[in-house]
Amino acid sequence: MLNRTLAPESKQVDEINFIEPLKQQLDNGIPVFTINAGKQQLVRIEFIFENVNWDASKPLQAIGVSHLVNNGTANLTAKEIADKVDYYGAFLQTEYGADQTCVKLYTLNKHLASVLPIVRSILNESIFPEQELGIFIQNQKQSLQVNLQKNDFLARKHFAHALFGDSPYGSNIGPADYDALKREELLNYFKAAYKPQNCTIFVAGKFEQREFDTLNSIMGKDWDNKAASATNKFSFTHSAKGDILIEKPEAIQSAIRMGSLAITRSHPDFAGFQVLNCLLGGYFGSRLMANIREDKGYTYGIGSAVASLKDAGYFFIATEVGVAVCNSAIAEIEKEINILKTELVSEDELELVRNYMLGAMLGSLENAFSHADKFKNVYFSGLDYRYYEKYIATVKSITPADLNELAGKYLNTDSFTKVVVGKK
Numbered sequence: 087m088l089n090r091t092l093a094p095e096s097k098q099v100d101e102i103n104f105i106e107p108l109k110q111q112l113d114n115g116i117p118v119f120t121i122n123a124g125k126q127q128l129v130r131i132e133f134i135f136e137n138v139n140w141d142a143s144k145p146l147q148a149i150g151v152s153h154l155v156n157n158g159t160a161n162l163t164a165k166e167i168a169d170k171v172d173y174y175g176a177f178l179q180t181e182y183g184a185d186q187t188c189v190k191l192y193t194l195n196k197h198l199a200s201v202l203p204i205v206r207s208i209l210n211e212s213i214f215p216e217q218e219l220g221i222f223i224q225n226q227k228q229s230l231q232v233n234l235q236k237n238d239f240l241a242r243k244h245f246a247h248a249l250f251g252d253s254p255y256g257s258n259i260g261p262a263d264y265d266a267l268k269r270e271e272l273l274n275y276f277k278a279a280y281k282p283q284n285c286t287i288f289v290a291g292k293f294e295q296r297e298f299d300t301l302n303s304i305m306g307k308d309w310d311n312k313a314a315s316a317t318n319k320f321s322f323t324h325s326a327k328g329d330i331l332i333e334k335p336e337a338i339q340s341a342i343r344m345g346s347l348a349i350t351r352s353h354p355d356f357a358g359f360q361v362l363n364c365l366l367g368g369y370f371g372s373r374l375m376a377n378i379r380e381d382k383g384y385t386y387g388i389g390s391a392v393a394s395l396k397d398a399g400y401f402f403i404a405t406e407v408g409v410a411v412c413n414s415a416i417a418e419i420e421k422e423i424n425i426l427k428t429e430l431v432s433e434d435e436l437e438l439v440r441n442y443m444l445g446a447m448l449g450s451l452e453n454a455f456s457h458a459d460k461f462k463n464v465y466f467s468g469l470d471y472r473y474y475e476k477y478i479a480t481v482k483s484i485t486p487a488d489l490n491e492l493a494g495k496y497l498n499t500d501s502f503t504k505v506v507v508g509k510k
Contacts, residue, residue, distance in 0.1 A: 098437075098440060098441055098444060098482070099441070099444035099445060099447075099448050102444070102447055102448050102451070102474075102478060104451070104457065104460060104461075104471055104474060105121050105123055105454070105457040106461075106471060107119040107120055107121050107288075107458070107461055108120045108122065110298060112282075112287075112301070112302050112305060112306035113302055113306035113307070114282045114305075114306050114307065114308055114309065115282055115283070116282045116285050116286070116287055116305070116306070117286050117287065118287040118288075118289060118298070118301070119286070119287070119288050119289070119458075119461065119465070120288075120289040120290075120293050120298070121288075121289070121290040121291075121454045121457045121458045121461065122289075122291075122292070122293050122294065122454075123290070123291070123292075123453070123454035123457065124291055124292055124453060124454045125292070126291070126292060127194055127195040127196065127292050128192070128193075128194055128195070128291050128292065129192075129193060129194075129195055129198065129289060129290070129291035129292060129293050129297065130190065130191070130192050130289070130290045130291055130454075130455055130458070131190070131191045131193075131205075131287065131288075131289050131301070132188050132189070132190045132191075132287065132288045132289075132458075133188065133189040133190075133191075133205070133209065133285055133287055134186050134187070134188045134285065134286050134287070134288065134462075135186060135187050135188075135189075135279050135280055135284050135285055136185070136186055136279070136284050136317050136318070137183075137184070137185060137186060137187060137254060137279065137317075137318050138275075138278055138279045138284065138315035138316060138317055138318060139275065139278055139279070139315055139316055139318075140253070140254060140318045140320075142252040142253075142257070144266070144271060145252070145254070145257040145259055145263055146259065146263050146264065146266075146267055147271060147272065147275040148182065148187055148254070148275065148279065149182050150214075150219075150222065150267050150272050150275075151187070151214075151272050151275050151276050151279070151280075152180050152181070152182035152187045153180065153182070153222055153226075154212070154214050154218055154219060154222055154272065155180055155189065155208055155209075155212045155214075155276065155280070156178060156180060156189070156208050156212070157212075157214070157215065157218040157222075158212065158213055158214070158215045158218055159207045159208060159210075159211040159212050159213060160207075160211040160213055161207060161211065162204070162207060163215075164215075164218060167204060167208065170201075170204055171201065171204060174193065174194070174197040174200055174201050175193075175194060175197065176191065176192060176193040176194070176197060176201045177191070177192040177193075178190070178191050178192075178204075178205070178208075184254040184255050184395060184396075185254075185318070185395060185396040185397075185466065186466065187279070189205065189208065189209065191205055195291075195292060195293075195297060198297060198300050198301070199300050199304070202300065202301065202304040202305060203304055205305075206304055206305055209280050209305075209309065209311075210280075210309050210310045210311065211310065212276055212280075213273070214269050214272045214273060214276070215269075216269055219267065219269055219272070222267075223264045223265065223267060226264050227261050227264050227265075230259075230260075230261060230264075231261070237334065237337065237339065237340065237341035237406065237507040237508050238341040238343075238404070238406060238507075240332055240341065240507040241332075241341035241342065241343040241404070241505045241506070241507045242343060242404075243258065244330055244332060244343075244505050244507070245330075245343040245344075245345070245402065245503060245505045248330060248503045248505070249322070249345075249346070249347055249398075249400055249503060250320075250322060250398065251322075253320050253322075254318065255320070255395060255397075255398060274313065276311065277310075277311045277312070277313040278311070278313040278314060278315040279311075279315060280309075280311050281309055281311040281312060281313075281315075282308075282309050284315060284317075286465075287301075287305075288458050288461070288462060289301075289458075290453075290454040290455045290457065290458035291454050291455070318397075319397060320397040320398065321397065322347055322397070322398050323347075324346065324347050324501065328503070328504070329504045329505075329506070330503065330504065330505045330506070331505075331506050331510055332505070332506070332507040332508075333508075333509065334507065334508050334509065335509070337409055337507075337508035337509050338408070338409065339406045339407060339408055339409060339508060340406065340407055340408075340409050340412040340506050340507065340508030340509055340510060341404075341405075341406045341505075341506070341507045341508060342403070342404065342405050342406070342407065342412065342415060342416060342419075342504075342505070342506055343402060343403070343404045343504075343505045344402065344403050344416070344419070344499075344502045344503065344504040344505065345390075345400060345401045345402030345403055345502055345503065346400065346401060346498070346501050346502050346503060347398060347399070347400050348392060348399045348400050348401040348496060349394075349399045349496070350394045350395070350398065350399035350467065351394040351399070351463070351464070351467040351469065351473065352467050352468060352469060353399070355492060355495070355496075356392070356394070356399075357476055357477040357480035357481065358480055358484055358488060358489070358492050359392055359401075359492055359496055360392055360443070360477075361439060361440075361443065361480065361481055361484050361489065362426070362489050362492045362493060362496075362497075363390050363391065363392045363401065364439050364442065364443055365426070365431060365435070365436070365439050365489065366390050366403075366422065366423070366426060366497075367388060367389045367390030367391075367403055368389065368390060368391065369439075369442055369446075371438065371442070372389070372390075373422050373425075373426075374388045374389070374390060374403065374405075374419065374422055375387070375388060375389075377418055377421075377422055378405065378407075378415055378418055378419065382411070382414070382415075382418060384405075384407045384408065384411045384414065384415045384418075385405045385406060385407045385415070386406075387405065388403070388404070388405035388419075389403070389404060389405070390402065390403040390404075394467065396466065396467075401496065401497075403419055409508055409509040409510075412506060412508070412509065412510045413510060416504070416506075420499050423493070423497045423499055424499075426489065426490070426493040426497065427490065427493040427494045427497065428490075429490075430486035430487065430489075430490055431486040431489055431490075432486070433486070436484075436486060436489070440481055440482060443481050444478065444481055444482070447474075447477075447478070460474070
C-alpha cells in the first residue's frame with residue numbers, strides 16, 4: 087500500500103526537447119518562421135514589427151499606432167473590423183513592447199483565407215480616425231490618472247526612468263503627451279514601421295504548405311507602406327543613481343523597487359545570473375520570500391527578476407511593505423544579497439532551485455504557441471537554440487562557488503537605484 091506520509095522521490099528533468107521552426111519567405115521578402123505542431127485546425131499568426139524612428143519629444147507614436155491600428159481602415163470601420171473577425175470565430179489583438187510591436191491573429195484554418203484580407207487591410211490601409219484617436223486619448227488619460235495613485239505603478243515608472251531616461255524603456259509619459267498626439271504623426275509612423283522590410287512573421291499551430299500558400303497569396307504582395315525608417319538603437323551606462331523617495335504622507339504601504347542595469351540574454355553569464363536570481367527572489371521558495379514574508383511578515387509578496395531587452399538588461403527587486411517597516415525591509419533585502427556574496431549556498435537548496443527551474447522550463451513548453459514564444463526570445467536576441475542548451479547545462483552544473491562569484495559581480499547594492507513611494 088502507498089505510504090502517503092512520505093513525499094514522492096524527486097527527480098531532475100533529464101531532457102527538454104524544443105520544436106525548431108521551419109524558415110520560409112513570402113514573395114515580398116518577409117521571413118516566416120513556422121512551428122507546425124498540434125492536432126487542432128487552429129493557427130496563431132504574429133506580424134511583428136521593430137519599433138523605429140524614436141523621438142523623445144513624441145514618446146507615444148508607436149504606442150498610439152499599436153492601440154489604434156485596427157480601429158478603422160480606408161474601407162472598414164472599427165466596428166466592421168470587429169464584426170468580421172467575430173463572424174469567423176477569429177481573434178485579433180495588438181501588443182506593444184519597448185522593442186517590437188505585434189499584430190496577432192488566432193483563427194481556424196478553414197477561415198484563414200477569409201480573415202487574412204482583413205489583416206492585410208489593417209496593415210496597409212489604417213487611417214486612425216480622429217474620433218477613435220479622441221476616445222483613445224481620453225481613456226488613456228483617465229487610466230493614467232488612476233495608475234498615478236498607485237504606489238507600485240509610480241515606483242516602477244520612476245525606477246525605469248532613472249535607469250533608461252527618455253527612451254522607450256524609461257519614458258516618463260504624462261497626460262500632456264497624450265494631448266500632443268496628432269493623427270498625421272500616427273499615420274507617418276504607421277507608414278514607416280508597418281512595412282514588409284520591417285516585418286517578421288511567426289506562425290504556430292497546424293500550418294502546412296497549403297496554409298503557407300494562402301498566407302503568401304494575401305500577405306506576400308507588395309504593401310502600400312514604404313516610408314523611410316531607422317531601427318531604434320540605444321546604449322546605457324552604469325552609474326550609481328542613489329535613492330529616490332516619492333513621499334505620500336497618507337500612505338499605509340510603501341512600494342519598494344531597487345536594482346540596476348545588468349547583462350542581456352546574449353551575455354555568457356546570463357543563464358548563471360538567472361539561477362542566482364531564482365535563488366534570491368525568483369520563485370515562491372526564494373530567500374527573499376522566506377525572510378521578508380515568512381519570517382518577518384513585512385509583505386504578502388516580494389520578488390526579483392532579470393529582464394533582457396534588445397539594447398539593455400536590468401535586475402530588480404520589487405515589493406510593498408507597511409510604512410513602519412520600510413527601512414527594515416530594505417535592510418533585510420541588502421542582508422540577503424550580502425549573504426549570497428559571502429557564504430556558499432548549500433547543495434540541498436541549490437538542487438531545489440535546479441529542479442524548479444528545469445521543471446518550469448519543461449512546463450512552459452505545453453503547445454505549439456509556447457514553443458514559438460521560446461523561439462522568439464532567442465531570435466530577437468540574435469541567438470539560436472544553443473542558448474537553451476547552454477541554459478539547461480548551466481542550471482544542471484552551476485556550483486555554489488559560481489553563484490558566489492556571480493553575486494559579487496552583479497549584485498552591487500551600492501550602485502542600485504532605490505525607489506520608495508510612500509513613507510520611509
